Amino acid sequence: MIFGVPLLQMLVLVFAATFDMKKIDMVVVDKDLSETSREMIAKFDAIPFYNLEFAVPDETIGEEMLFSDEADAILVIPPNMERNLIRDDKAQVQLLVNAIDGNSAQLIYSYSSRIIGNFNKNMIAEWKGIPEFSPPGEVKISESYWYNTELDYHWFMAPGILAVLVTVIGMFMSGMNLVREKEIGTIEQLNVTPVKKYQFIIGKLVPFWLIALFDLAFGLLVAWLVFDLPVVGNLLVLFAFASVFLLGALGLGLFISTVSDTQQQVMFISFFFMMIFIMMGGIFTPVESMPHWAQTIDRANPMYYFMKIMRNVVLKGSGFIDLLEEFLSLLLLGVIFLSLAIWRYRKTT
Amino acid sequence: MEEIIKVKNLIKKFGSFTANDNLSFDVYKGEIFGFLGANGAGKTTAIRILCGLSSPTSGDVKVAGFDIYRETEKIKKNIGYMSQKFSLYEDLTVAENIRLYAGIYGIPPKKRKEKMAELLKKLEMENARNKLIAGLPLGWKQKLAFSVAIFHEPKIVFLDEPTGGVDPVTRRKFWDLIYEAASNGITVFVTTHYMDEAEYCDRVSIMDAGKIEALDTPAKLKERYNAKNMDEVFIKIAR
Incomplete structure (x- = not known):
């Protein structure tokens, strides 16, 4: 259970949590029905992830499809496009994009406008006889992507999701274990012994700490096998950071369980923190683009540091010194959360 | 006789409810002290205070010579406790439970092994050594829990x-273990609502609604209340 469930989650989530556009359903409303319009449509049709829907005589039906989520975008080619193009040297087409999901909408827009742009260039080249790819005086941007050269979304998500999984396992299990002793009453038997508070907390910490670290190793192995995810950086550095991070995460879990009486309470409070940690930790959205106040709060979010560390060490190969600030922050949070847990654990009520 | 537990004007309140209303009593070294009372009379509250699990609202309490407010951890080195909620780890084996508690009390491994072998032989549980607690009969669990509570040879249990x-025969056998512990010099502080067990005690106190109504040897109590047995004494006091 402890190893199987997270494995399954990683496989499912990494594939599912992707922003890549793999399929665009576009309705084409061609009112021109000319050679030029057909050529333009053929450009879209040539791209595998455009799924075109034709033969809609007017845009109202297209709009309906947009409304009912059957289509992602509508391309409207007005009547007389070809004629306008020949007569006035310019013509217009209309692109309507379903922007419920802003991210996808932007992608669809930029893909589509690039296709139309290329179509334009070709046409200018054809008509005016200028060589196709070298219009005069154009500045060309050639891009090269570093650290994740293929822009493989799985590589971006896998370390992030692993970070979340390890945290969930560690935090929930340590917290649930302690409060379960309260529920079944074995904690009383321990509380009448001379066991020291810090000894008790260490006893509750170490097993889950080891399990979580093992899970991390296991997850990295699976990510390597399934997603071909390389660990560019030093594994020792990664595990050194993970060890310190987990002290904080488990410490918080234990602290929550010392203030709770039932497993339900632990679940509820842990879930609250988990949601904030994950959503603000930068797994989907970069922390740098969050408002200033949110970034300030993130200084106390262990997940924020760990997410950053995971990705930087795994994808970029950052070393210990590069991430020293993150390391010290995690250490501080670990000390704070563990101290809180020890302080709040009561042998006498 | 030497007092090993001294309680003076002990009061414990939960909000407006008074669970222990001005208790005062002494327990002498080496005796079996019965702490009787109906359900809800405040027995468990008092025993939890004496063990350092709960702090009193007011009053002076000394256990094994240590103050209940300031020296709780010292008291814990000198006592054993067996709660009514059965509290060995169900998902650990017999031997693992013993090893856990022996470790907590700092008993060296060599001594632990010797004592464990001796104990399992005495309880006739050698074959259950590596069985999970969850699978044992209740009578066995209770005997084992008691033996674990006195494994570190405390002054008081x-x-x-x-x-x-459990049935009367098993109960009788359990009391054999209590007598044995008492003969080894361990003071036994026991709460019960079985009146036949009260007869086995050196002295008993009877609680009702948070107050101690009577405290003496069983023989003297029967005489005072003109009763044939402890059952009648109890009914006359608790009405």
């Missing part, structure tokens, strides 16, 4: 309704 839910 507190037993909170140790024989709940």
Whole structure:
């Protein structure tokens, strides 16, 4: 259970949590029905992830499809496009994009406008006889992507999701274990012994700490096998950071369980923190683009540091010194959360 | 006789409810002290205070010579406790439970092994050594829990309704273990609502609604209340 469930989650989530556009359903409303319009449509049709829907005589039906989520975008080619193009040297087409999901909408827009742009260039080249790819005086941007050269979304998500999984396992299990002793009453038997508070907390910490670290190793192995995810950086550095991070995460879990009486309470409070940690930790959205106040709060979010560390060490190969600030922050949070847990654990009520 | 537990004007309130209303009593070294009372009379509250699990609202309490407010951890080195909620780890084996508690009390491994072998032989549980607690009969669990509570040879052992839910024969056998512990010099502080068990005690106190109504040897109590047995004494006091 402890190893199987997270494995399954990683496989499912990494594939599912992707922003890549793999399929665009576009309705084409061609009112021109000319050679030029057909050529333009053929450009879209040539791209595998455009799924075109034709033969809609007017845009109202297209709009309906947009409304009912059957289509992602509508391309409207007005009547007389070809004629306008020949007569006035310019013509217009209309692109309507379903922007419920802003991210996808932007992608669809930029893909589509690039296709139309290329179509334009070709046409200018054809008509005016200028060589196709070298219009005069154009500045060309050639891009090269570093650290994740293929822009493989799985590589971006896998370390992030692993970070979340390890945290969930560690935090929930340590917290649930302690409060379960309260529920079944074995904690009383321990509380009448001379066991020291810090000894008790260490006893509750170490097993889950080891399990979580093992899970991390296991997850990295699976990510390597399934997603071909390389660990560019030093594994020792990664595990050194993970060890310190987990002290904080488990410490918080234990602290929550010392203030709770039932497993339900632990679940509820842990879930609250988990949601904030994950959503603000930068797994989907970069922390740098969050408002200033949110970034300030993130200084106390262990997940924020760990997410950053995971990705930087795994994808970029950052070393210990590069991430020293993150390391010290995690250490501080670990000390704070563990101290809180020890302080709040009561042998006498 | 030397007092090993001294309680003076002990009061414990939960909000406006007074669970222990001005208790004062002494327990002498080496005796079996019965702490009787109906359900809800405040027995468990008092025993939890004496064990350092709960702090009193007011009053002076000394256990094994240590103050209950300031020296709780020192008291804990000198006592054993068996709660009415059965509290060995169900998902650990017999031997693992013993090893856990022996470790907590700092008993060296060599001594632990010797004592464990001796104990399992005495309880006739050698074959159950590596069995999970969850699978044992209740009578065995109780005997084992008691033996674990005195494994570190404490000065006092507190037993909170140790024989709940078992038949009279098993209860009788359990009391043999109590006598044995007492003969080894361990003071036994036991709560019960079985009146036949009260007869086995050196002295008993009877609580009703948070107050101690009577405290003496069983013989003297029967004489005073003109009763044939402890059952009648109890009914006359608790009405």
